[in-house]
Amino acid sequence: MSYALQTLWHERSRYAAGVGAVAFSAVLIALQIGLLLGLFEITSIPVDHTTADIWVGSNGAPSVDIGRPIPTSLIARLDKPGVGMPEFLYLAFAEWKKSDGTSVNCVVEGSPVNPDSAACVTEITPEIRAALAEPMTVVVDRSDMSSDRLGLAGIGSRGKINGKEVRVVGIVSGLKSLAAPWIFCCQTTARELLGVNNPKYVDHSTYLLARCTTKERAAEVVSELRSEYPEMSAYTSEEFSTKTRVYWLLRTKAGLALGYAALLGLLVGSLITAQTLYSATMGSAKEFATLLALGIPRRKIYRMVLAQSFWVGVIGVSLAYPAVWTLSKLAEQAGTRVVLRWEILLGTAAVTLITAMIAGLFALRSVRQIEPMSLLR
Structure with a gap:
């Protein structure tokens, strides 16, 4: 040598x-x-930027942004020791119409906006969460405000999602999208916006999320859910994040x-x-x-x-x-x-x-x- x-x-x-x-x-x-x-x-932002440990969705959902509605009644299946109160998450593609009349695709994500919500992304501050409690208000990422994306000037700007007017009450950073911009709002607003094209959202949501006492308990619960209810999907947050990234890497x-x-x-x-x-x-x-x-x-x-x-x-x-x-x-x-x-x-x-x-x-x-x-x- x-x-x-x-x-x-x-x-x-x-x-x-x-x-x-x-x-x-x-x-x-x-x-x-x-x-x-x-x-x-970027593709797994809704998973990685929440504090939930368990994600339950439609059977075979390949990626977080391609989930189908599931009945809200499935919430009873998460009534297990060590599992916190489940929360509903609404997530689906929609049409955003800019002030100049042109349209782009976006992804609406509606979650509880209370301070300790497991489904709400962590970048949304308590002050912005309080503002989102007002119906038909939304939050966007700073990188998606440009004219070739959402065409927004700042807080107070307005646009239309599926034909219904919304107002921007908050701007965050770190939630840049790879394809369609993320639009964050409360559950009430999400049901109103997505119900235009998805009437089933009246008694359905896209995902059920819950915290667990430990990561180990989350893995155990997910294993139990898969065994007991094969007609739905259950993942730990780490598993769903990886599944989403692999889908975008190998299937797009x-x-x-x-x-x-x-x-x-x-x-x-x-x-x-x-x-x-x-x-x-x-x-x-x-x-x-x-x-x-x-x-x-x-x-x-x-x-x-x-x-x-x-x-x-x-x-x-x-x-x-x-x-x-x-x-x-x-x-x-x-x-x-x-x-x-x-x-x-x-x-x-x-x-x-x-x-x-x-x-x-x-x-x-x-x-x-x-x-x-x-x-x-």
Whole structure:
């Protein structure tokens, strides 16, 4: 290992391109995956930004925004030890008409607005919750107020949802939508707005939510509900959040496109790394020929080439992480979230090092072709 590092240092100009290729590959992989996860965290906002532990909905609901109405009478099924008072959540697509007469899709979410509500998103402050108690009032995220989204000027602005006029009484941040803007309101307003296209909402809701005494008890209750009532869906909040993100990732064109881009970044980085290390190894052909002529076993040269590939990967990853952190901060300044959890960084390092080692194996082909007599003439 030490000899391989010494060789890399003395031949640093030759291996600089390999280190750069590895660093580029690591940056590309980490940012693509971080961007992918950051985008799809948005899809599960109604789940992640509440304090509920259990979600009950229609059978087979693939994502939080695609639930079908369920009877409110199902509330009795949550009467179990360790489960708090269930709450109704109304969530469905609707039509938002701007003041200029144009329309866009939106997602209406109606929940209890009392201070200790488990279904109301945590970003809505007690003051705004009090304002939402007034019928036909709504809250929107700051990022959705632009003219190409909801076309709102600020608090007090008005629009129409399914033909009924509503007034904005609060603006929040951190609830940016990926597709249709979220519109938050109280249950009374939601029933009024959604009842136009969904008469069943008179005695139905989209979800039943409840808190539990512990996360472990929540998992137990969900297991019991699935066994007792297979005609409905029951999830812990973590399970439903993951299910929603996986659906958007694997079942939508946006998710497939971003996943393909991340895979393409990995392939491009791998090819560049392999070609660079192959060229660097070929550039050392005479040195390797000399070693072979001196009686050094070919297997030791193989080990040295693989060791060089390993250290090229380590150095490249070490250079990539500061660049990843800087670029992620710049992306967040532009309003794009990049998730860089330790699992992503560790996985990026592992994939990059494996790629570098595979590239080293590819470079060994050039070592096998070395004939000392022909190169030392």
